[in-house]
Amino acid sequence: MVKKLFKHEIHALWRLMIPIWCVLFGMSILGRFIQLFEQETMAYNIISGSAVFFYVVALLACIVCPFVFAITRFHRNLFSGEGYLTFTLPINTNQHILVKLVVALITELVTLVAAVVSVILVTFGELTVEIGKAIWYLFKLSVREWGAHMPFYLVEAVIGAILLLAVETLLFYACICIGQQSKKNRTLAAVGAYFGFYAIQQAIGTMFLLVGAEIDWKPLAAWAVEHPFATVHLSLCGGIVLAALVGGLFYYISHRLISRRLNLE
Amino acid sequence: MRNLDKNRPVCPQICELLCVDIVNGVYDAERRLPAVRELAAGWGVNPNTVQKALDTLEEQGLLHSVRGSGWYVREDISRAREVLQELRIEKIREFFAVMESLGLSPEETCEFVKEWYHE
Amino acid sequence: MSELLRCENLTKQYGKTAALNNISFTLESGKIVGLLGPNGSGKTTFIKILNGLLTPTSGAVYIEGERPGPSTKAKVAYLPDNVYLNAWMTVEQIVAYFADFYADFSTERAFEMLNRLGISPKQKLKALSKGNKEKVCLILVMSRQAKLYVLDEPIAGVDPAARDYVISTIINNYNPEASVLISTHLISDIEQVLDEVLFIRDGHLVLKKSVEDIRAEEGKSVDELFREVFKW
Numbered sequence: 001m002v003k004k005l006f007k008h009e010i011h012a013l014w015r016l017m018i019p020i021w022c023v024l025f026g027m028s029i030l031g032r033f034i035q036l037f038e039q040e041t042m043a044y045n046i047i048s049g050s051a052v053f054f055y056v057v058a059l060l061a062c063i064v065c066p067f068v069f070a071i072t073r074f075h076r077n078l079f080s081g082e083g084y085l086t087f088t089l090p091i092n093t094n095q096h097i098l099v100k101l102v103v104a105l106i107t108e109l110v111t112l113v114a115a116v117v118s119v120i121l122v123t124f125g126e127l128t129v130e131i132g133k134a135i136w137y138l139f140k141l142s143v144r145e146w147g148a149h150m151p152f153y154l155v156e157a158v159i160g161a162i163l164l165l166a167v168e169t170l171l172f173y174a175c176i177c178i179g180q181q182s183k184k185n186r187t188l189a190a191v192g193a194y195f196g197f198y199a200i201q202q203a204i205g206t207m208f209l210l211v212g213a214e215i216d217w218k219p220l221a222a223w224a225v226e227h228p229f230a231t232v233h234l235s236l237c238g239g240i241v242l243a244a245l246v247g248g249l250f251y252y253i254s255h256r257l258i259s260r261r262l263n264l265e
Numbered sequence: 266m267r268n269l270d271k272n273r274p275v276c277p278q279i280c281e282l283l284c285v286d287i288v289n290g291v292y293d294a295e296r297r298l299p300a301v302r303e304l305a306a307g308w309g310v311n312p313n314t315v316q317k318a319l320d321t322l323e324e325q326g327l328l329h330s331v332r333g334s335g336w337y338v339r340e341d342i343s344r345a346r347e348v349l350q351e352l353r354i355e356k357i358r359e360f361f362a363v364m365e366s367l368g369l370s371p372e373e374t375c376e377f378v379k380e381w382y383h384e
Numbered sequence: 385m386s387e388l389l390r391c392e393n394l395t396k397q398y399g400k401t402a403a404l405n406n407i408s409f410t411l412e413s414g415k416i417v418g419l420l421g422p423n424g425s426g427k428t429t430f431i432k433i434l435n436g437l438l439t440p441t442s443g444a445v446y447i448e449g450e451r452p453g454p455s456t457k458a459k460v461a462y463l464p465d466n467v468y469l470n471a472w473m474t475v476e477q478i479v480a481y482f483a484d485f486y487a488d489f490s491t492e493r494a495f496e497m498l499n500r501l502g503i504s505p506k507q508k509l510k511a512l513s514k515g516n517k518e519k520v521c522l523i524l525v526m527s528r529q530a531k532l533y534v535l536d537e538p539i540a541g542v543d544p545a546a547r548d549y550v551i552s553t554i555i556n557n558y559n560p561e562a563s564v565l566i567s568t569h570l571i572s573d574i575e576q577v578l579d580e581v582l583f584i585r586d587g588h589l590v591l592k593k594s595v596e597d598i599r600a601e602e603g604k605s606v607d608e609l610f611r612e613v614f615k616w
Contacts, residue, residue: 083437
């Protein structure tokens with residue numbers, strides 16, 4: 001059942017994303033095409049300059065797209081008229097939320113990869129080789145400096161990044177679910193929930209700053225200097241745990257509201 | 266909906282309809298009745314009610330069911346004639362009773378009907 | 385006749401008003417049951433609870449002994465009172481969608497019924513007329529071999545020809561092991577199809593009776609009785 005849900009979720013989201021990926025690819029081709037006419041004239045500089053500008057804007061838009069689509073899909077598929085069908089499928093709430101989340105993350109990652117490929121396509125030439133060389137150099141350098149820790153750092157960083165993406169998505173899911181509890185304006189309530197979470201986050205941050213100012217950091221700093229690898233691991237893993245906790249909280253909110261307080265119009 | 270009186274139970278009405286059809290030889294060719302669902306859809310009534318009507322007619326000896334095949338009209342329709350006759354007599358009795366309450370005795374009612382009908 | 389549905393002191397409160405007030409009853413399988421009441425009497429609320437789209441304030445409903453959840457959803461076929469199809473799909477795609485998720489769905493039967501109506505499988509759902517959209521929804525629901533069919537106002541706002549189509553579709557796909565619960569306020573059109581009726585008013589169950597008993601004992605149609613009970 002989950003497999004089928006996955007299939008339909010991918011279909012629903014990717015039917016919107018495929019044109020966007022095509023646009024990314026098309027822009028790269030266009031970029032290469034413009035470069036064919038490279039010359040030292042005013043006209044060419046204007047054209048290529050504005051092309052670069054539009055390319056960057058479009059690239060950013062494409063990266064944001066899966067995020068926006070995934071959140072709209074969450075809302076429409078669960079809480080609009082479609083919800084009548086979605087919630088009468090023999091599928092539980094966990095499966096609904098998780099499948100949507102995983103498909104959203106996969107789509108975002110695919111889009112990031114597509115964006116990188118697009119950039120490589122458009123800049124391919126000496127520059128690409130130089131960038132490749134620089135990355136390779138950095139890699140070698142880091143392996144030499146960090147030794148066996150390097151792959152672990154990498155894995156931790158990647159997990160952390162994906163988790164952050166997940167937390168951000170789950171935050172929006174939770175806001176939408178909270179918005180549904182409102183009797184009058186559900187969109188407004190969802191936006192309100194978002195700012196509510198933002199305010200809570202700010203408040204907690206401020207609290208830590210205030211508390212932090214009272215603490216004597218010297219012994220900790222000394223420890224960190226003595227154990228640099230452990231410090232990096234600790235902060236990366238700490239970040240992962242924190243993100244998992246916050247994500248878990250948002251997940252719990254959505255799950256609870258959907259399974260206990262569903263209120264379709 | 267079609268030809269049925271909503272104020273009376275549907276089951277006896279279906280018995281009556283089927284009884285008339287049987288006597289009129291509607292099912293003579295194959296002797297086999299349409300499926301319950303088809304009959305029900307045709308009249309726009311509940312299949313369970315049709316089933317009940319068929320059971321009643323089986324009890325009265327008009328039909329017999331063959332497992333896995335359906336309902337068949339009995340070769341000998343004299344039973345159907347009898348049942349139909351009884352139904353008709355019952356209706357006439359009801360009619361007489363109504364007319365009696367409107368001030369006509371059975372004999373007067375017969376006269377009245379004849380006169381009225383010839384007009 | 386086994387027990388299919390059981391309601392125990394079911395109550396749904398919206399703020400201070402009770403949409404459903406302490407409703408208790410049981411339904412057997414093998415019946416076509418009318419859930420009758422004026423608009424706003426709590427019919428849709430009850431149906432939504434049955435399908436797990438709303439949670440009751442107190443009390444519970446059980447389908448074959450289970451509360452609404454994934455396993456009851458696998459055996460309840462639900463026709464909501466509004467068109468819920470996602471507009472971007474084609475007829476073919478929504479049929480495949482149902483076939484994927486409901487093990488009791490017959491693709492063959494669905495295409496047969498669509499074909500009879502002349503609806504092309506390649507058509508986009510949003511290109512269909514309102515009447516055809518409603519018919520597609522009904523076909524999808526009736527193509528399942530469910531234990532319980534729940535049809536919320538299937539004949540409201542459709543023309544008489546379509547009404548006949550809906551009724552004959554229900555009869556033609558009915559199987560004696562299943563039950564059908566039909567909510568409506570248009571009684572005269574559908575009363576001949578019913579075995580039993582439930583009258584609800586202001587969230588209270590006021591009558592549960594076999595329709596043949598109503599006709600035999602009261603000498604009147606369900607519609608007449610309804611008008612009497614709900615006189616204002």
